[in-house]
Amino acid sequence: MKKVYQARTEKKLRPRSFSRAIQVGIVLIVLLFIVLTASTLLGSERLPLFDLSEQQRSIFYDVRLPRILLAASVGASLAVAGAGLQSLLRNPLAEPYLLGVSNGAALGTMLAFIFFDRFEFSRPVMAFVGAAVASFAVYQMARSRSGMNVERLVLSGVIVTTFLSSILVMMTTLIDAGKLRSFTFWLLGDLSQATRNGFYLSLGAAIVGTVVLTWQARALNLMMIGERDAFDFGVEVNRVRWLVFGVASLVVGASVAASGSVGYVGLIVPHLVRMSAGSDNRLVVPFSAVAGAIFVVSADTVARTAIAPRELPVGAVTALIGAPLFIYLLRRGS
């Protein structure tokens, strides 16, 4: 009985041929275009495909398009950060949010908002610094004489996350009540404040992140097996580790500064990609970028339309979809 079951799961998971990878890639790209098109048309004001009026044009160009493109680049960023961190830490449950990277970026953004409000670029810069400091803190806490132990690292992530959360909550008392609601929204992940600069930054970070992590994908494949294995087989483990932490801080910083902490993207998307295309990071990283964009754009469309004309924070939607799906995956995986 057991044998039959095993054989079946193996067949279902059997991947890895090149043609299969190409199929998955094509499906993802087609899906991305469909989702992008559909989401531009849907909203509190439905837009026609052709012959837009002056007012509809302005909605399209000034409101909807920047937001959708930001959603796409934020989704890509968070998904590749998740894929990279999971391989680095050999834990499919690792995620920017779980490790405190997102909260570090959120704290940085909040500090910039309170103290350097006049400079728009202080937010992404401070977010990057916050994310980097949080990853460094987690890494230092998790390090021990015998090297880096995965359980310890995840626990350190939880501690840093909760510590930063409490600081964030305390700091909301410094904000006047009028801004509080938008801030609460932003903490949960909110794309309604999309700006052109925020989008350019986030897109740039997403591209850099995807390219760098794809470039290191073979090394990450070995890291996924074990750090010592990677070292034995020629990977400069320290360099790769810092590179991944650096890239994760960069993409998460840019995303959080633009849209707050959208949770679960980095966890769910790489999981789904691995299930359909295998664990090879040379596919997992770029596919996660595309799939992450699809996921967040879809979630944001739901956030905009579900109770229109009012809006939900997109992070609430991703968590609502993500959490049950994650539990399902976890149960099925074990």
Add this chain to the structure above:
Amino acid sequence: MLKVADLYIRYGYSEVIRNVSFEIRGGQITALLGANGAGKTTLVRAVNGTIPITSGEIGIDGRQIDSMTRREIAARIAVVAQENETRFPMSVFEFVLAGRFIHGGAFGWEGDEDIAVARKALEECDLASYETRFMNHLSGGERQRVVLARALATGAKILLLDEPTANLDLAHQAMMFRLVRERCDNEGFSAIVITHDLNLASEFADEIILLKQGSILATGAPEEVLNADSLQEIFGVRVLLDENPASRKVRVTTVY
């Protein structure tokens, strides 16, 4: 190929490796024997640069190991150690191909040569039908053979094997040693093998190093080194020695 001279390794105040010197030539299998905690794994890990040394020299092909990059070392030394399980679904073939890391460039996909080398390694390790199986569905012994196949696939000429036969059945123990022996005889490989199986060491090794509390107690051909006195000193057990009637090599029998 590999030269270790006056090696010392200290952790804090404890000296783990003391004044160890030896040399490995091409085509030679060297067995590293010693009680638990004698420093065998530490020594082997130092040889491939994993553990920092306190003083002494380690040279590969005439170059000092501390002047070499990870890639350069990995191109010359392949390690077979106890495998830790990965939590990601990974096929046997992907696992073995990962051993070709040093041969690929940035963004590189494996070429025909990489695939051919990996296939050959799998065949040699009696794993031809395992290509699409998943690592986490294999038994300990099967995984151990995959780990050997990955090491063979690297193309490195020095093999460091840390208890390679620990999980293997009788047939595959012999297979593993025979495979290493063949590579040494025909292709100029050399190997350092940590093992607790004195008879396998006697059968397949050209040279044996007996390690006691971090320093070398004796070194030489199996028939010179394996004797009642040295084994009594290292393991604290009484042994009988005679000749294996099939191979004419020294045979060790423990007296319980």
